[in-house]
Amino acid sequence: MLEIKCPYCGKRSQNEFSYGGDANIKRPLLGKEVSDKEWDDFVYYRENPRGNHSELWHHVSGCRQWFKVSRNTATHEIFKTAKLNEEL
Amino acid sequence: MSQKYRLDNIGYINRDKKISFTFNGKKYFGYEGDTLASALLANGIHLVGRSFKYHRPRGFFGAGVDEPNAKVQLYKGAKTEPNANATEVELVEDLIVKSQNCWPSVSFDFGAINNLFQKFFPAGFYYKTFMWPKSFWYKVYEPIIRKAAGLGVAPLKPDPDRYEHKYEYCDVLIAGSGPSGLASALAAAKNGARVILAEDKSRFGGSLLVDEVTIGNKKGKEWADEAISQLKSMPNVIVKNRSQVFGYYDHNMMVMFEKTRDHIENPNKFTPRQKLWYIRAKEIVISTGSLERPLIFGNNDRPGILLSSAAKEYLKVYGVLVGRKPIIFTNNDSAYDTAIEFKKNGINPLVVDTRTNSDSSVISEAKNLNIDIKFSHGIANTKGHLKVNSATIGKFNSDKSSYENLEEVSCDCICVSGNWTPTVHLSSQSGNKLKFNETIDAFIPSQSRQKESTIGSANGSFTLKQALEDGFNKGFELSNKITNKNSKSTAPTSNERSYGEHDKFWCMPLPKNKHYKRFVDFQNDVAVSDIELAVREGFRSIEHVKRYTTLGMATDQGKTSNLNGLQLVSNIEGKIVPEVGHTTFRPPYTAVTIGTIVGREVGKHYRPTRKSPMHEWHEKNNAVFVDAGLWLRPRYYKQDNESLEEAAKREANNVRKNVGVCDVTSLGKIDIKGPDTAEFLNRIYTNAWMKLPVGKARYGVMLREDGIVFDDGTTTRISENHFHMTTTTAQAVNVLAHLEYYxxxxxxxxxxxxxxTTEQWAGAALAGPNSRELLSKLFPETNILNEALPFMGYKESDLFDVPARIFRISFSGELAYEINVESSYGTFMWEKIIEFGQEMNIEPYGTEALSTLRIEMGHVAGSELDGRTIPYDVSLEGMLSKKKDFIGKRSLTREAFLNPKREKVVGVIPLDKKTTIPEGSHLVKDGNASSPNPKLGHVSASCWSVEYNNPFSLAIIQDGKNRIGEKLYAVSPLNNKNIAVEIVSSHYVDPKGERVRS
Incomplete structure (x- = not known):
C-alpha cells in the first residue's frame, strides 16, 4: 500500500485516496470546435509509461482535495506531490 | 520420566506443567513450552501424515516454518483448522490433532496404492492423462481429482473466532530476534528510535537458543534473555513474539500476524485469536536468519529423516531426542554441532560426510569426543516402512558418480545437512534483486530498492561475530538517520566454533540399476526424476519447471526445496545456478489464516450500513429491507402473509388512488454555493440553468465526457447563489467527486x-392524488395551491415549528411533493405525515412500489442508465441544450452514437397479459430458433402495472421506437421462459405527464 503525502494533510495511506489519471491532460475549452481526433485523444488516449508519471489523486477520505503526484509506475516511488496550482 | 525420548536436564520447557492432548484419537502428554511436534517426538512418534501425491508415510522434517510434511488437522467442527504446521503449534491442554490425507489411518492408508503405481504419476500427469474423452472432464475426472486433492478438510461452519486488525508506525521494524536482530534492536532503541522487534516463535533469540556460543561473558541464550528484558523495559520499543512478518509491500508497509490466543489455556472470550498488524516503518531490518538445506538421496523422505538443525533444536530447546541411534549426513561442518550435542547427551552418532576431509575446530572437537566419522561417504538409500530403520551407505568413487562399496547401517533417525539458505523472502518481496553468492551457494540480497537492510545469516553472514557487528552498526546507522542522537553502542566480544567450507554436492548418485525415488520437494512429492523429465520435455524456464512439476508450491513454498531444485536444473542443463535464476518470492512468507486477513469485516460488518433516521419506524411497521448501496431501504411493508409482488401492487395502487409516503433520505444531496453556481450547473448538466428562478427546481442529466449518461436528479435554486442538488442513491458519492474534479x-x-448534505436531511416523498390535501394539513399556514406551489416549485415553511423544505417534484408520475427536515426531526416528520394522512388512506411504500410506479411511467433509472446508454438511447434527447456546450456534448456526435440502429428504450407487454417477463430476458425475433439466436435487445426492468393490471417492462432494443407494434419473444433460458411479447411505448401511463402538473 502506497504512502502518499497529501499537500494539505501530510502523509496518509493509499486507502484514503482515489486515483485520477494523467495530470497533464487538458480538457478542450468549452464551446471550442475540436476535431474527432483531438476529442478522442482527450477522452480515450493516455500514455502508459513505465517510469515517471505525473498524475492526479483525490483525497476522498480526507480533505477532498485533488492534487498532483509524480510517481514511478514501475517502482511506485513517489518523487513529489503538489497542489494543483504548484509545479511538480 | 516416562517419555522415552525426553531428557531430564536440558531444554527450556516447564517440566512442572504436564499438558495432555489427543493425536489420532489417542491421549498423550507433553509439557508447557512444547510444540505439538516436540511433544509427539518425545513420545517416540515420527509418523504424522501422508504425502500429497503418493501417500507415502511422512514424519517431521524441520522444527519451524520450514516444515514441509507435518501438516495436521486441529480440533473439530467450526473450530477445526486444516494444514496446521505441527512444528509451529504450541501445545495446550485438550488439543485435538488428526493426521491428514490418509484413510482409514495414518499407519494403514488406502491411498498409498498410488505409491505402487508411481510410475504412472510422472510430472504433468494430470495434463497428459485426463485429456480424452473431453466430455469426461466435468463428470468423471474433475470430481475424482478434487476428492483426492488437498490435504486437510476446511471447516463447513463459520469461524467462531475473533480476529483484529491493528495499524502501527515506527522508525525501525526488525523482523527476527536472532543475534543480528537483537543487536540492531538494542542499537536502534538506545539511539532513541521507535523500534518494533518481531519474532515468529514463542521464544526470542533465534540461533542463540541452540548454539554453543558466548557473548561478552554470558552464554548466548542468557545474553538474548537480557537483551529482551532490556528492550521490553524501554518505552520506545514494542517487542512481539509469536509474530510473523509475512509480507513486504510498497513504501515500507509491512504486514505481520500475531498469534494472540491459541497458546493460552483459558482465554478471555474477547481475546482475539490472531491480530493482523499493518506496520509502516521508516526503516526495515531483515534479520530472518537462514534455513538448513536438505540433501537428496534414495528414499530420503521416510519418517525419522530430518534436518540436523531440527534435531539440534528438539534436543536443546525441548530436551527431546529424535532418535537413539542417529546418523548425521552432511556436506558441511555445521552438522557436527548436532553430532556433538548427541554425544554430550550419551548418544553415539555416526557422521557420514560427503567431503574427503575437513579440519576446522568443530571437527577436532568431534574427533576428541570420539565421534565416528565416515568421510567421502554418502547415503544411497534408506529402508523402513513407517519409520527409517537402516541406511545404505557407500564410499564415493573419485568423481562421486557412483559408490565403491555399499553397506547397510541400522539407525533410527538420519539428520541431514546441506548447508544453509538465507531467508531472503522479505528482501525479495521489497523489490531487491537477489544475487547468487558462490561461497555459500545461495541467493542473498543485493541492491535495496526500498528502505530495507538485510543482515546476519539472512544476508549470508554465518558467523556470530559478523551478525552482532552488522546488527549493532545497522541499528545505529538507521536510527541515527531518524533521531540524530549519535548514541552509539558497540558490539560485545563473542566466542564461537569455526566452520570450514561445505561440499558443493547435494544430490547423491543412484547405485547401478537402482531407481530409488530421491525427493526434492517433500510437500509436493517432486523427485529428481520429475525434474529430469520436465527438462527432457523441454521446460527451460525455472518458472515453467516449477509449474509443471509443482516444485516449490503449496504451503511451505519450497522453503527447503527451491535451491536443490535449481541446482538440479542447472546440473542437467550444464548451466550455473545464477543463469537459471530463481522463482519469484511472493507474500505471504508462511500460510496465514483467512480469518486474520478478513479481521472484523465479517457478515454485516463487511461494510458500513447506512440507515435513515426513520429506520426504526420502518422496522416497527414490518418493513422488509433491501440493500441500496450501503443503505438499507424499506422494500415493502408486509401485511399479513403478503408476497413481495402483492405488497408492491397494494402500495403502488394506493399511490395511484390515494396517497403514499416513501422514505427518500438515501438520495444524494449536495449543497452548492457561490456566485458562479448557475454557470457551473450549466456546464455540468446537459440542459440550461442560467435562468432558473429562485424557488424553482429543475430536472437535470449529467453525462460523462464520453457521452454516457452518468446521473440524473433535480436541483433547486434556494436563493440567488445557493442551490440544492439531488443525485441518485447509487451515484451520490461519485457525483460529488465529479463536481469536485471539475x-x-x-x-x-x-x-x-x-x-x-445527504445525511443532514431526512426526506419523505408524498405521492398520489391526495398528496396536496395532506400537505395542506401539514402546513396549514402555507399556500400550497397549484398556483402558489406549481410543479417544480419550492417553498420553505415550518412543519409544526420544525423548519422544512417542500419540493414539488415527482418520481412516480403522480401529483407529488418531497419534504426535507433536519435529520434529527425525520421521525417527527414521518409520524406527522402518517398521522394526518390517515383520513386520506395513506400507506407507506417501499422501493418495489417505487420501481413499479416509475417503470409504468417510463421514467428511466439505474437499470436503463447502465453505463452504456447515451441520452438518445433513453428518450432524454429533450434534455440536451443546443445552445451551449456541456460535459460530454462533443462525444454525442461521434459516429457510433449517431447510428440510427442503436438500442433504445421501449415498453414491452406480454401478449397473454399475464406472464411477468424476467429482467434480463433477451428479445428475439424467433423464440424457438436454435442458438446463437440473434439478440435484438434486453428487458431492463419489469413490474406489474397497477394502472392496467397486467405486466409491463422496459427494454432497450435495436431501432427502438420504430419497433412499436412489433411482436417478438422474450427468452430467458435461466428461468426457462419464452414469452410472446409486443413492443409498446415506454410511456405506458399518463404519457402527456398531466398528473404531475394537476
Whole structure:
C-alpha cells in the first residue's frame, strides 16, 4: 500500500485516496470546435509509461482535495506531490 | 520420566506443567513450552501424515516454518483448522490433532496404492492423462481429482473466532530476534528510535537458543534473555513474539500476524485469536536468519529423516531426542554441532560426510569426543516402512558418480545437512534483486530498492561475530538517520566454533540399476526424476519447471526445496545456478489464516450500513429491507402473509388512488454555493440553468465526457447563489467527486463550493392524488395551491415549528411533493405525515412500489442508465441544450452514437397479459430458433402495472421506437421462459405527464 503525502494533510495511506489519471491532460475549452481526433485523444488516449508519471489523486477520505503526484509506475516511488496550482 | 525420548536436564520447557492432548484419537502428554511436534517426538512418534501425491508415510522434517510434511488437522467442527504446521503449534491442554490425507489411518492408508503405481504419476500427469474423452472432464475426472486433492478438510461452519486488525508506525521494524536482530534492536532503541522487534516463535533469540556460543561473558541464550528484558523495559520499543512478518509491500508497509490466543489455556472470550498488524516503518531490518538445506538421496523422505538443525533444536530447546541411534549426513561442518550435542547427551552418532576431509575446530572437537566419522561417504538409500530403520551407505568413487562399496547401517533417525539458505523472502518481496553468492551457494540480497537492510545469516553472514557487528552498526546507522542522537553502542566480544567450507554436492548418485525415488520437494512429492523429465520435455524456464512439476508450491513454498531444485536444473542443463535464476518470492512468507486477513469485516460488518433516521419506524411497521448501496431501504411493508409482488401492487395502487409516503433520505444531496453556481450547473448538466428562478427546481442529466449518461436528479435554486442538488442513491458519492474534479482541476476560476448534505436531511416523498390535501394539513399556514406551489416549485415553511423544505417534484408520475427536515426531526416528520394522512388512506411504500410506479411511467433509472446508454438511447434527447456546450456534448456526435440502429428504450407487454417477463430476458425475433439466436435487445426492468393490471417492462432494443407494434419473444433460458411479447411505448401511463402538473 502506497504512502502518499497529501499537500494539505501530510502523509496518509493509499486507502484514503482515489486515483485520477494523467495530470497533464487538458480538457478542450468549452464551446471550442475540436476535431474527432483531438476529442478522442482527450477522452480515450493516455500514455502508459513505465517510469515517471505525473498524475492526479483525490483525497476522498480526507480533505477532498485533488492534487498532483509524480510517481514511478514501475517502482511506485513517489518523487513529489503538489497542489494543483504548484509545479511538480 | 516416562517419555522415552525426553531428557531430564536440558531444554527450556516447564517440566512442572504436564499438558495432555489427543493425536489420532489417542491421549498423550507433553509439557508447557512444547510444540505439538516436540511433544509427539518425545513420545517416540515420527509418523504424522501422508504425502500429497503418493501417500507415502511422512514424519517431521524441520522444527519451524520450514516444515514441509507435518501438516495436521486441529480440533473439530467450526473450530477445526486444516494444514496446521505441527512444528509451529504450541501445545495446550485438550488439543485435538488428526493426521491428514490418509484413510482409514495414518499407519494403514488406502491411498498409498498410488505409491505402487508411481510410475504412472510422472510430472504433468494430470495434463497428459485426463485429456480424452473431453466430455469426461466435468463428470468423471474433475470430481475424482478434487476428492483426492488437498490435504486437510476446511471447516463447513463459520469461524467462531475473533480476529483484529491493528495499524502501527515506527522508525525501525526488525523482523527476527536472532543475534543480528537483537543487536540492531538494542542499537536502534538506545539511539532513541521507535523500534518494533518481531519474532515468529514463542521464544526470542533465534540461533542463540541452540548454539554453543558466548557473548561478552554470558552464554548466548542468557545474553538474548537480557537483551529482551532490556528492550521490553524501554518505552520506545514494542517487542512481539509469536509474530510473523509475512509480507513486504510498497513504501515500507509491512504486514505481520500475531498469534494472540491459541497458546493460552483459558482465554478471555474477547481475546482475539490472531491480530493482523499493518506496520509502516521508516526503516526495515531483515534479520530472518537462514534455513538448513536438505540433501537428496534414495528414499530420503521416510519418517525419522530430518534436518540436523531440527534435531539440534528438539534436543536443546525441548530436551527431546529424535532418535537413539542417529546418523548425521552432511556436506558441511555445521552438522557436527548436532553430532556433538548427541554425544554430550550419551548418544553415539555416526557422521557420514560427503567431503574427503575437513579440519576446522568443530571437527577436532568431534574427533576428541570420539565421534565416528565416515568421510567421502554418502547415503544411497534408506529402508523402513513407517519409520527409517537402516541406511545404505557407500564410499564415493573419485568423481562421486557412483559408490565403491555399499553397506547397510541400522539407525533410527538420519539428520541431514546441506548447508544453509538465507531467508531472503522479505528482501525479495521489497523489490531487491537477489544475487547468487558462490561461497555459500545461495541467493542473498543485493541492491535495496526500498528502505530495507538485510543482515546476519539472512544476508549470508554465518558467523556470530559478523551478525552482532552488522546488527549493532545497522541499528545505529538507521536510527541515527531518524533521531540524530549519535548514541552509539558497540558490539560485545563473542566466542564461537569455526566452520570450514561445505561440499558443493547435494544430490547423491543412484547405485547401478537402482531407481530409488530421491525427493526434492517433500510437500509436493517432486523427485529428481520429475525434474529430469520436465527438462527432457523441454521446460527451460525455472518458472515453467516449477509449474509443471509443482516444485516449490503449496504451503511451505519450497522453503527447503527451491535451491536443490535449481541446482538440479542447472546440473542437467550444464548451466550455473545464477543463469537459471530463481522463482519469484511472493507474500505471504508462511500460510496465514483467512480469518486474520478478513479481521472484523465479517457478515454485516463487511461494510458500513447506512440507515435513515426513520429506520426504526420502518422496522416497527414490518418493513422488509433491501440493500441500496450501503443503505438499507424499506422494500415493502408486509401485511399479513403478503408476497413481495402483492405488497408492491397494494402500495403502488394506493399511490395511484390515494396517497403514499416513501422514505427518500438515501438520495444524494449536495449543497452548492457561490456566485458562479448557475454557470457551473450549466456546464455540468446537459440542459440550461442560467435562468432558473429562485424557488424553482429543475430536472437535470449529467453525462460523462464520453457521452454516457452518468446521473440524473433535480436541483433547486434556494436563493440567488445557493442551490440544492439531488443525485441518485447509487451515484451520490461519485457525483460529488465529479463536481469536485471539475471545480478544482478543470475550472478553478469558478467560485463555487460543494458539500455533501445527504445525511443532514431526512426526506419523505408524498405521492398520489391526495398528496396536496395532506400537505395542506401539514402546513396549514402555507399556500400550497397549484398556483402558489406549481410543479417544480419550492417553498420553505415550518412543519409544526420544525423548519422544512417542500419540493414539488415527482418520481412516480403522480401529483407529488418531497419534504426535507433536519435529520434529527425525520421521525417527527414521518409520524406527522402518517398521522394526518390517515383520513386520506395513506400507506407507506417501499422501493418495489417505487420501481413499479416509475417503470409504468417510463421514467428511466439505474437499470436503463447502465453505463452504456447515451441520452438518445433513453428518450432524454429533450434534455440536451443546443445552445451551449456541456460535459460530454462533443462525444454525442461521434459516429457510433449517431447510428440510427442503436438500442433504445421501449415498453414491452406480454401478449397473454399475464406472464411477468424476467429482467434480463433477451428479445428475439424467433423464440424457438436454435442458438446463437440473434439478440435484438434486453428487458431492463419489469413490474406489474397497477394502472392496467397486467405486466409491463422496459427494454432497450435495436431501432427502438420504430419497433412499436412489433411482436417478438422474450427468452430467458435461466428461468426457462419464452414469452410472446409486443413492443409498446415506454410511456405506458399518463404519457402527456398531466398528473404531475394537476
Amino acid at each position: 471545480l478544482q482541476v478543470v475550472w478553478p476560476e469558478l467560485n463555487v463550493n460543494v458539500l455533501s
